[in-house]
Amino acid sequence: MSARWRYIIQESAKGLRRNPLMTVAVILSITVSLTLLGATLLLRDQIDLATDDWVEQVEVSIFLCDGTTCPPITDEQQETLRRDLEDQPVVEEVIYESKEEAYERFSELFKDQPNMLEIVEPDILPASFRVSLVDPDEFLIIRDQFEAYPGVEDIVDQREILTQFLNFTRIVRNGALAIAVIQLAAAALLIGNTILMSAFARREQTAIMKLVGASNWYIRLPFLMEAVITGLLGALVSWGLLYGVVPRVTEGLSQEVLLMPFIGVTEVIAAGPPLLLAGFGIAAISSIVALWFFQDS
Amino acid sequence: MIKLKNVTKTYKRGADDEVVALKDVSLEVGKGEFVFVVGPSGSGKSTFMKLLTREQLPDAGEIYVAGKDLTSLRSWKIPALRREIGYVFQDFKLLPNKSVSENVAFALEVIGKGRREIQRRVPEVLELVGLEDKTGAMPHELSGGQQQRVSIARAFVNNPRILLCDEPTGNLDPSTSVGIMKLLDRINRTGATVVMATHDQHIVDSMRRRVIELENGVVVRDQSRGVYGYAG
Ligand SMILES: Nc1ncnc2c1ncn2[C@@H]1O[C@H](COP(=O)(O)OP(=O)(O)OP(=O)(O)O)[C@@H](O)[C@H]1O
Ligand SMILES: [Mg+2]
Numbered sequence: 001m002s003a004r005w006r007y008i009i010q011e012s013a014k015g016l017r018r019n020p021l022m023t024v025a026v027i028l029s030i031t032v033s034l035t036l037l038g039a040t041l042l043l044r045d046q047i048d049l050a051t052d053d054w055v056e057q058v059e060v061s062i063f064l065c066d067g068t069t070c071p072p073i074t075d076e077q078q079e080t081l082r083r084d085l086e087d088q089p090v091v092e093e094v095i096y097e098s099k100e101e102a103y104e105r106f107s108e109l110f111k112d113q114p115n116m117l118e119i120v121e122p123d124i125l126p127a128s129f130r131v132s133l134v135d136p137d138e139f140l141i142i143r144d145q146f147e148a149y150p151g152v153e154d155i156v157d158q159r160e161i162l163t164q165f166l167n168f169t170r171i172v173r174n175g176a177l178a179i180a181v182i183q184l185a186a187a188a189l190l191i192g193n194t195i196l197m198s199a200f201a202r203r204e205q206t207a208i209m210k211l212v213g214a215s216n217w218y219i220r221l222p223f224l225m226e227a228v229i230t231g232l233l234g235a236l237v238s239w240g241l242l243y244g245v246v247p248r249v250t251e252g253l254s255q256e257v258l259l260m261p262f263i264g265v266t267e268v269i270a271a272g273p274p275l276l277l278a279g280f281g282i283a284a285i286s287s288i289v290a291l292w293f294f295q296d297s
Numbered sequence: 298m299i300k301l302k303n304v305t306k307t308y309k310r311g312a313d314d315e316v317v318a319l320k321d322v323s324l325e326v327g328k329g330e331f332v333f334v335v336g337p338s339g340s341g342k343s344t345f346m347k348l349l350t351r352e353q354l355p356d357a358g359e360i361y362v363a364g365k366d367l368t369s370l371r372s373w374k375i376p377a378l379r380r381e382i383g384y385v386f387q388d389f390k391l392l393p394n395k396s397v398s399e400n401v402a403f404a405l406e407v408i409g410k411g412r413r414e415i416q417r418r419v420p421e422v423l424e425l426v427g428l429e430d431k432t433g434a435m436p437h438e439l440s441g442g443q444q445q446r447v448s449i450a451r452a453f454v455n456n457p458r459i460l461l462c463d464e465p466t467g468n469l470d471p472s473t474s475v476g477i478m479k480l481l482d483r484i485n486r487t488g489a490t491v492v493m494a495t496h497d498q499h500i501v502d503s504m505r506r507r508v509i510e511l512e513n514g515v516v517v518r519d520q521s522r523g524v525y526g527y528a529g
Contacts, residue, residue, distance in 0.1 A: 004406075004409055007406060007407070204390065204392065205392055207390070208390060208392065208403070208404075209407045210379070211350065211379060211384050212379065212380070212384075212403075212404040212407060212408060212451070212452075212455070213375075213376040213377065213378070213379035213380035213382075213408050214376060214407035214408055215373075215376045215408075216372075216373070216376070218407060218409070219407075
């Protein structure tokens with residue numbers, strides 16, 4: 001068994017060395033396509049993070065005064081506000097979020113960004129009423145009615161901010177996905193072509209192997225290995241690129257866009273296995289198809 | 298050992314151009330026999346050999362080799378069939394970047410034989426073909442006859458029950474050919490069935506073995522101690 005494996009490894013190494021420039025071209029092409037694919041995976045993570053269930057349910061935040069910019073809201077004022085909100089027909093649900101709950105949610109949302117946690121003191125976040133509407137477009141009614149209530153600091157249409165951001169991210173993500181698919185197809189063709197060339201260069205040896213009764217998998221495995229090695233190398237390089245670039249970008253963004261959670265190193269690391277799987281899969285499938293064609297001809 | 302029943306093989310060339318390479322061929326070759334297959338160029342000799350190794354499938358008829366029904370043989374079982382058959386080509390088909398013993402060992406390595414068996418069997422078979430002092434030579438350093446001996450050694454190293462030789466002396470001069478024939482005769486005496494396609498009249502006449510003659514894909518003669526032609 002060990003002699004067999006040594007043969008298979010030797011032969012795949014031969015295949016990779018026969019045309020080093022071609023090997024590099026294949027690896028680069030896989031790298032480009034998988035980097036794009038990885039970027040779309042990470043953008044999806046980013047979207048998920050920003051649309052975490054809680055955020056999506058709540059459409060309007062009514063922040064309550066805590067004495068920083070306006071006199072703190074009294075219990076009485078708060079009770080009136082809640083009752084009037086609940087009586088308002090466009091309001092579906094009202095949830096009170098205390099300062100502690102606000103900080104808890106904030107810490108959870110930004111657990112990957114310690115610098116955010118540092119600059120935000122636990123009692124800096126205001127308490128709020130989080131209001132969901134029967135029809136999300138009725139925001140203006142809420143603002144006009146409750147803006148002037150005593151103890152109300154600010155009324156924010158969370159949905160508006162979120163939708164703008166999400167629309168932008170989705171467009172970027174779909175664009176990246178489309179390019180990634182085209183690049184992947186190109187990489188697959190390049191792998192298939194390389195394997196065909198490799199098989200053609202060794203056709204005499206393959207013919208002899210067939211005639212002395214070598215099994216099909218034994219004949220094909222070196223070619224498959226050759227492709228899979230390039231696929232995995234390409235995936236590793238793209239993973240490395242994302243690891244080097246993405247956390248820096250999101251860190252920079254989090255300085256600019258406050259109060260929005262961003263993905264970090266954790267998500268990039270988690271993107272590795274799917275990328276390796278994709279590199280492996282694309283290489284294996286395209287080389288199997290190529291060898292299948294080669295055998296038919 | 299080998300049995301053909303009403304075997305027909307046509308090759309398609311283009312849309313509606315067909316060549317009938319073998320037509321309704323029925324014959325049997327017993328265990329340990331030595332058989333010549335003769336006939337003019339294009340008469341179907343190589344096609345006959347390729348059907349036996351399952352390189353080609355017949356259009357009609359039944360083929361049995363070493364107890365296997367080739368027309369219904371699943372493709373994953375073809376390697377097992379070929380391990381029972383040794384194949385010798387007219388043009389040797391040695392791997393140019395491997396030495397004599399590496400070429401022979403290759404046939405055992407790729408079917409997963411252990412190193413110990415390879416180390417025992419390769420020198421044995423190289424001695425049988427008379428190349429024990431050429432084990433380290435490269436193919437281009439050998440004469441045609443020596444190269445053919447290597448290819449016979451490779452075909453026989455796995456102790457196949459059947460040895461198929463498609464014009465093994467086609468590229469060799471008469472005296473070298475005689476040496477190759479002696480070698481094939483010796484292999485036949487170890488119990489292997491030998492089927493040899495040839496154009497070489499002298500060899501066929503001198504061996505006095507069974508002769509199957511093909512003409513345009515039809516068996517026109519099957520003679521047990523035959524010569525090359527009727528006139529011969
Ligand atoms: N792969 C193929 N495709 C199409 N036609 C073929 C193929 N192989 C053989 N033929 C045709 O089948 C017929 C028989 O060929 P075959 O090679 O069996 O003859 P042969 O007796 O071996 O000839 P030779 O003595 O020249 O080697 C010929 O007409 C040949 O042109
Ligand atoms: Mg022929």
